[in-house]
Amino acid sequence: MAFADLADGQMRRVEGLGEHGVVVCRVGGQLFAVDDNCTHRDARLSEGRLRHHTLTCPLHGAQFDVRTGEAKGPPAPCPVTTWTITES
Template sequence: MSYVKVCALADIAAGTALAVEVDGTPVALARTAGDEVFAVNDVCSHAEVSLAEGEVENGTIECWLHGSCFDLRTGKPTNPPATQPVATYRVKVRDGDVYVSLGSED
């Protein structure tokens, strides 16, 4: 599986998200207050808007438009109106940089 460098860790403040693109795929990077970094598809499965513009709290990212929340570990919606999950991606933080892999392990 290949990882792509997407930004510096310092580019994502704790408790916020950042929109990036990996090989043409929109990705929302979310940094929790506990300093964990997660990557999910940046398109809400309900309203097709950027999740990176939403709030990051308690291990979820909230869509700013209708309030759907998605679990950052699984991508599953934790409340309506969304009923479909968003894809999650692997993340590595190394030497102050954030790397994302869209692929699965071989």
């Protein structure tokens, strides 16, 4: 799967990976990927907002660091799973 057309600051949902799909984000020229499911409730993070390395859930505003999956504040109770992406 190629992401060469994914511009900086953009993200894309990828179906068929993991239980909920994955959202791939390009930030600072690098690709990051996390589960496309908020750890608070069932919401697609790919429908949220990406600002720098912070992905904000569209439902209640939980924020995650796409580099580490770290939940940066409530209401997310735990980190989101990260995936390793390689560009060929």
